[in-house]
Amino acid sequence: MSEPNTVYANTSALIALEAPDYPSFLFCPKELKRSVKVFKKGFDGLLTYAVKCNPSPHIIKQLHEEGIKAFDVASNREMELVRDYAPGAAMHYNNPIKSKREIERAYAEFGIRSFTIDHPQQLDQLASVVTPSRDIEVTTRFKAGKALKSYDFGIKFGVLEQAAAEIVQLVDQMGYTPSLCFHVGSQCEDAYAYERHIAAAARIAEESGIELKRLNIGGGYPAPYPTSEAPPMDHYFDTISTAVKDNFGKNKPELIIEPGRALVTSCTSLLLRVKHQRGGQSVYVNDGAYGSLMEVKFMHFTPPVRVWRGPRLHDNYGEFADFTIWGPTCDSYDVLPQVFTLPSDIDEDDWIEFGLMGAYTQASLTPFNGFDRRDQYEVEEVYTGKEMQPAE
Numbered sequence: 576m577s578e579p580n581t582v583y584a585n586t587s588a589l590i591a592l593e594a595p596d597y598p599s600f601l602f603c604p605k606e607l608k609r610s611v612k613v614f615k616k617g618f619d620g621l622l623t624y625a626v627k628c629n630p631s632p633h634i635i636k637q638l639h640e641e642g643i644k645a646f647d648v649a650s651n652r653e654m655e656l657v658r659d660y661a662p663g664a665a666m667h668y669n670n671p672i673k674s675k676r677e678i679e680r681a682y683a684e685f686g687i688r689s690f691t692i693d694h695p696q697q698l699d700q701l702a703s704v705v706t707p708s709r710d711i712e713v714t715t716r717f718k719a720g721k722a723l724k725s726y727d728f729g730i731k732f733g734v735l736e737q738a739a740a741e742i743v744q745l746v747d748q749m750g751y752t753p754s755l756c757f758h759v760g761s762q763c764e765d766a767y768a769y770e771r772h773i774a775a776a777a778r779i780a781e782e783s784g785i786e787l788k789r790l791n792i793g794g795g796y797p798a799p800y801p802t803s804e805a806p807p808m809d810h811y812f813d814t815i816s817t818a819v820k821d822n823f824g825k826n827k828p829e830l831i832i833e834p835g836r837a838l839v840t841s842c843t844s845l846l847l848r849v850k851h852q853r854g855g856q857s858v859y860v861n862d863g864a865y866g867s868l869m870e871v872k873f874m875h876f877t878p879p880v881r882v883w884r885g886p887r888l889h890d891n892y893g894e895f896a897d898f899t900i901w902g903p904t905c906d907s908y909d910v911l912p913q914v915f916t917l918p919s920d921i922d923e924d925d926w927i928e929f930g931l932m933g934a935y936t937q938a939s940l941t942p943f944n945g946f947d948r949r950d951q952y953e954v955e956e957v958y959t960g961k962e963m964q965p966a967e
């Protein structure tokens with residue numbers, strides 16, 4: 576995928592000049608800047624970014640330029656990206672599952688001094704590579720009940736309160752610096768889940784009898800998909816700051832936040848071209864479940880869509896119909912589960928633009944069936960579903 580160079584005014588201008596025939600991501604730096612501002616204004620602590628959400632160099636680079644000084648990384652490859660595009664930034668190795676070789680590289684090559692675990696054996700594993708010292712932060716990931724509405728990570732990661740208190744004690748006894756973290760699940764539309772986890776963190780600290788260095792309240796903040804029932808972001812920030820005050824009082828640890836989705840969703844739209852239309856019910860586009868629509872497929876999020884016929888928005892004079900959207904591969908799995916309402920005469924060579932496509936899209940592209948090219952463009956104005964760009 577090429578890096579942005581020319582800047583286009585909007586989608587219409589891009590189509591007029593390039594008529595993109597490959598799946599294309601349209602990135603708007605101004606919108607990314609706006610999202611960072613929301614977190615900087617609302618959160619009183621260390622704002623970091625979860626690289627896994629969108630590891631594109633232009634995203635990492637701009638976030639660093641906007642003042643993000645630390646990144647959550649899950650693999651050695653993500654560490655390389657941060658080193659290359661955000662030189663000098665701190666990294667927190669927050670994937671509990673690591674090999675000794677990966678830990679060695681993280682410590683020696685990338686200078687990482689913060690590691691997350693969720694099992695006592697991982698403490699022994701870490702100690703076999705990284706000599707205990709108070710310069711090394713070991714963060715225990717815990718869980719405190721599933722959020723009412725989120726994509727749950729608790730099935731895979733996190734220990735319950737009692738076990739977390741025991742691990743925190745072990746971390747301290749071994750001579751590392753103990754911290755705690757949690758993740759309420761992605762696209763968490765239940766702000767109370769943060770309050771519940773912060774209260775649990777305070778109980779774990781009390782039970783272990785150890786003062787925490789930091790509390791990492793993770794990611795999970797929601798993107799404004801049309802189907803979202805989440806309260807506004809300010810409600811999350813207020814809930815978090817009140818819960819920290821109420822539960823920790825004067826013993827407040829330093830706070831870290833590591834959003835992915837809520838930072839990068841709105842800065843990118845996705846422009847796919849129609850290859851075939853069948854029976855007024857099915858459209859076949861040039862990327863799908865094995866590419867940029869992987870998350871739309873398995874998480875069932877429904878992004879906003881609009882249709883272009885050449886550089887003009889196309890609404891077929893208000894005649895719409897319900898369509899199934901298929902990807903380009905030779906696999907019947909390659910279809911979206913949602914029904915999309917599109918102009919009833921949508922046809923080959925039109926484009927469908929999906930808004931709010933910056934998160935978990937560029938992160939999960941595959942070359943299945945040889946569909947390995949996606950292009951990258953920069954635009955001054957991006958489609959988010961809220962506003963309509965004027966057609967030329």
Ligand SMILES: Cc1ncc(COP(=O)(O)O)c(C=O)c1O
Pocket residue numbers: 625627628647669670758760761762793794795796833834835836837
């Ligand atoms: C440890 C960790 N932190 C942060 C995130 C980002 O979460 P979100 O994109 O829901 O904000 C993830 C996502 O998987 C994660 O695993």
